[in-house]
Amino acid sequence: MIPLCEPAIAGNEIKYISECIEKRWISTYGEFIKRFEEKFKEFLGVKHAIAVSSGTAALHLALRALNIGEEDEVIIPSLTFIATANAVKYVGAEPVFVDVKKDTFVLNVEKVEEMITPKTKAIIPVHLYGYAADMEKLRKIAEKYDLYIIEDATEALGTKFKGRYVGTFGEFGCFSFNGNKLITTGNGGMIVTNRDDLAEYVRYLSSQAKTMLSNNGFVHNEIGYNYRLPNLLAAFGLAQLEKLEEFLRAKRRNAEIYNLYLKDVKGVITPFDTEEVENSYWLYSIVVTENFGITRDELIDELKKHEIESRPFFQPIHLMRNFRNCKKSEMNNTEYLASHGINLPSSVSLEEKEIELICTIIKRYG
Ligand SMILES: Cc1ncc(COP(=O)(O)O)c(C=O)c1O
Known part of the structure; x- marks a missing residue:
């Protein structure tokens, strides 16, 4: 796994x-x-x-x-x-x-x-x-x-x-x-x-x-x-x-390798740094759009079949029982991301060949 x-x-x-x-x-x-x-x-x-x-x-x-x-x-x-x-x-x-x-x-x-x-x-x-x-x-x-x-x-x-x-x-x-x-x-x-x-x-x-x-x-x-x-x-x-800097370098390296393998995969949006933000890439998080061959949940199942653990983005809290009546703005992006976002394996110890395997499976549908 x-x-x-x-x-x-x-x-x-x-x-x-x-x-x-x-x-x-x-x-x-x-x-x-x-x-x-x-x-x-x-x-x-x-x-x-x-x-x-x-x-x-x-x-x-x-x-x-x-x-x-x-x-x-x-x-x-x-x-x-x-x-x-x-x-x-x-x-x-x-x-x-x-x-x-x-x-x-x-x-x-x-x-x-x-x-x-x-x-x-x-x-x-x-x-x-x-x-x-x-x-x-x-x-x-x-x-x-x-x-x-x-x-x-x-x-x-x-x-x-x-x-x-x-x-x-x-x-x-x-x-x-x-x-x-x-x-x-x-x-x-x-x-x-x-x-x-x-x-x-x-x-x-x-x-x-x-x-x-x-x-x-x-x-x-x-x-x-x-x-x-x-x-x-x-x-x-x-x-x-004491190992924090090393861990941060490993997360960045993971993201760079993933980004390389997932570059140009249709329907997959990969994470990035912005002009203002240096992302720690704690979890490598992608968004699977309608142009991808299967749905986000189908991708989670597919990865699971290959003993790869992934996780959907958080479910919107405004839809949960205890918070349904709270005030809110329109929630288009939250609801979209909650059903299209997926966190991929992101351990500090992740190896390049493991990332390659994960991306090979993803690429079959992109
Ligand atoms: C966004 C966010 N807020 C709060 C927490 C709460 O942290 P803890 O689990 O240490 O209580 C977590 C982590 O679990 C989190 O991901």
């Missing part, structure tokens, strides 16, 4: 985990959380990075820290993983869905303004599959209407917009380290910000809103969460982070 995207574990993972076990740095005590956070913020060039238990937790904390709650609206794309929308619901706010761009799958910034109301408090652009939303235009809109930006950069560690890493443009950037992400801790995430006050508040909320008393007792004056990342996982994460 050629998997969709499996982690690469070939660095200091065992060494650092062993160190944790030897020194009893299992939970919150120990050095790895700090080292992981320091290295992460150094990479992004951001002031604060707080390690948390998942990307979903990062999004939830961002919304809580900005005091977003009932009666508030948050603009998000509908073409995203459910966690983006769920996090908005966790704080009692309402997601408002805006369509995406057909060529890059990310929030269509041109459509954002028409969905802003006096209730709108924030925008969450999702940098899907390694592409990036137009953060320049989005920031202008946010400034004009006095809105917060929380970047869902869970799928785009290493992606750049105009030379700057995504996740660093908004009040918060949220990252995920689940099993198929560019770097993994099994389950985990990071929330980054340039604001000192917000960083401090997020740390507080992520550890049950705990204040230590002089006698080592705790007092909790707010509802908080158990969202911290333990040392054991941070140790794993640090080892992964």
